[in-house]
Amino acid sequence: MTLFGIDISNNNGPDIDLTEVAREGFSFVFAKVSEGDYFIDATWPAYRDAAHANGLLVAGYHYLRGDCDAAAQAELFVEHLGDAAAMIDFEANSGGITTFWAFVSEVNKRGKRIDLSYIPRWYWQQIGCPDVSQVPGLIQSSYVGGSGFATDLYPGDASPYWNGFGGKAVDLLQFTDAAQVAGHTVDANAFRGSVDDLRRLLGLTPPTTQGVLMALTDAQQADLYQKVQDIWGQLLGPDGHGWPQLGLNAAGQNLTLVDAVAKTGGEILAALPKAAS
Missing domain, CATH: 3.20.20.80 (Glycosidases)
Structure with a gap:
């Protein structure tokens, strides 16, 4: 089509x-x-x-x-x-x-x-x-x-x-x-x-006539959908493929926000002095 x-x-x-x-x-x-x-x-x-x-x-x-x-x-x-x-x-x-x-x-x-x-x-x-x-x-x-x-x-x-x-x-x-x-x-x-x-x-709201969304008005559905899309975009980056400014993973792909936080956290832990045994 x-x-x-x-x-x-x-x-x-x-x-x-x-x-x-x-x-x-x-x-x-x-x-x-x-x-x-x-x-x-x-x-x-x-x-x-x-x-x-x-x-x-x-x-x-x-x-x-x-x-x-x-x-x-x-x-x-x-x-x-x-x-x-x-x-x-x-x-x-x-x-x-x-x-x-x-x-x-x-x-x-x-x-x-x-x-x-x-x-x-x-x-x-x-x-x-x-x-x-x-x-x-x-x-x-x-x-x-x-x-x-x-x-x-x-x-x-x-x-x-x-x-x-x-x-x-x-x-x-x-x-x-x-x-x-x-x-x-x-x-x-x-x-x-x-x-x-x-x-x-x-990224537009698909028409729906079933499920829990029926309890919401059209405006509320659109608002909810937009908020989910915004969260999705902030976490995963443009088009769901990470953020160029956050760096790359081992496969050469852009890091997502979660990946970048995990990477930074790991680097911080690795830099901390080891506790004496």
Whole structure:
């Protein structure tokens, strides 16, 4: 199964009808929230709410700038994101991979988790082909020619555009910037999997009608799920693969918070003077 979605911002105008987008068969919307430490996209709140109202999965993205403070950018982004998955737009003028991870860390400190990373292959090459194996939810972009309906333009699930890089498989493919959707020309993305698969990638609350969660309101369920995701992210790191800043284990993998505490505790005990027998 392949799902299709659109990527929009103020550059596309404020009048894209997401009811029509859903009617045309799209499953998700990625929309711009902020850029640097100075810009808030005025179209975001309405697009976010319309996506929810029409059953579209939604992520809000921040255009990361290498010339702005990571903490200030994270503060701006988290303040305006609201109830949506979180995505980094990491491309021209976004700085190096250390800037990427600095921003991730600052977002995590504010109780949110980055779920998607838009990193075009060309930009990855421009910044020296760093290891991106631990980035959450890689979106790569390679565009086909022409314009038209997204399903007609899509190069296929076996296209080399899907080839990974930097040690990371591609999770979503942005394959055109000229899809005709709801009377507009927009970027279109593809996801190879089911709606539930995409929900899991985005860290969104899966629908449930059974078990103890039935005793909670929808808002309480969403709040509980987000808190569990936050705890999970703090313990296991981005995408569940440890924290780069905590060091590596014997297998060359990033340490989780628990691993790092255990390692530090062992080092402290080993350094203590031995008791006389």
